[in-house]
């Protein structure tokens with residue numbers, strides 16, 4: 324799904340976020356307005372420059388007069404919205420979401436290449452997740468080391484699909500996809516072939532850089548070394564979408 | 567000025583590498599300050615052989631991996647007012663729990679037979695039976711304070727103990743995280 328092109332003549336709406344009166348373009352989403360105004364909204368699947376996926380649900384916000392929580396990344400602002408971004412209820416929900424991510428796969432941070440540079444790990448700390456209250460699923464997942472430069476470890480994957488989107492929307496290779504349902508979901512390369520045998524992969528490494536965890540890493544990096552650089556993304560995305 | 571009464575502390579290691587206890591010792595000269603406020607009544611670091619009936623703070627390192635771990639965790643829960651899960655092994659299973667993806671028999675064979683050249687045999691005496699699934703401490707008993715980290719830093723342990731001594735429940739997320 325490509326990013327919707329911004330309209331040249333859009334109206335400006337006014338809304339209230341956490342007690343602050345703000346104005347925004349009608350075609351903006353809540354998370355965009357929050358980021359512009361330094362209102363922190365946690366997110367894992369959202370990444371500026373990629374299309375909106377709305378999978379991780381960490382960016383949930385409360386809208387006055389609505390019982391249902393809204394994902395800030397996939398909700399456009401409207402006139403007069405009254406939004407709360409950090410209520411106790413939201414904190415509780417976010418905590419649970421992070422715990423479920425940890426319970427689903429086997430995140431052993433102490434032996435993870437991304438230890439110390441991982442968005443999920445930081446999210447856990449920020450949300451006050453000091454333990455996981457549900458039992459661990461303890462399912463076994465494979466590792467794909469067939470690519471000469473990169474490695475995929477499904478144990479660390481949170482199915483944010485950033486890799487899928489960056490490869491499709493920015494690199495244009497569409498090597499990545501998602502297979503299966505529910506907790507059996509898995510990211511795959513080509514038709515679920517080993518990554519190293521992929522005909523479409525250009526080895527550009529964009530997927531590795533945008534992956535928030537240690538699921539995609541460079542071969543040969545040791546624990547704590549895998550620092551990711553995502554600065555390229557908004558620049559490339561702007562160039563792509565302005566064409 | 568009267569000095570406040572000391573709190574009693576018991577510690578032990580279950581299935582871990584004892585690195586968390588080493589990190590405890592890494593408090594260095596602060597240990598001297600600590601002994602003014604804390605009595606270590608039972609621990610691998612002291613000579614007491616039995617866990618007293620009433621302990622203020624119990625600290626467990628390592629995960630629940632064997633019958634022996636299970637017994638110790640239950641004993642600590644029973645006799646300690648506040649139970650602290652110290653380190654990733656205790657909090658989330660960490661490295662010991664990586665064996666959960668294999669059948670226990672395969673794990674034992676790997677350790678005692680496949681990789682041994684002379685007289686491969688599985689020990690049965692003097693070692694506790696392993697459980698099929700490794701669990702974090704709170705998978706078997708209630709835990710009051712979780713201190714993630716592998717190991718949590720000496721500063722983090724110091725913070726947690728200082729808060730407990732002051733009668734407060736610490737919030738370790740401010741000072742440590744998974745894998746720290």
Ligand code: SF4
Nearest residue numbers: 430432435441536537
């Ligand atoms: S990917 Fe992040 S959360 Fe998962 S094990 Fe690695 S450091 Fe921990």
Ligand code: SF4
Nearest residue numbers: 480481483484486534
């Ligand atoms: S491999 Fe990384 S980027 Fe791709 S879905 Fe998994 S966590 Fe997200």
Ligand code: SF4
Nearest residue numbers: 582583585653654655
């Ligand atoms: S958490 Fe780390 S340091 Fe502590 S016992 Fe486990 S492996 Fe050792």
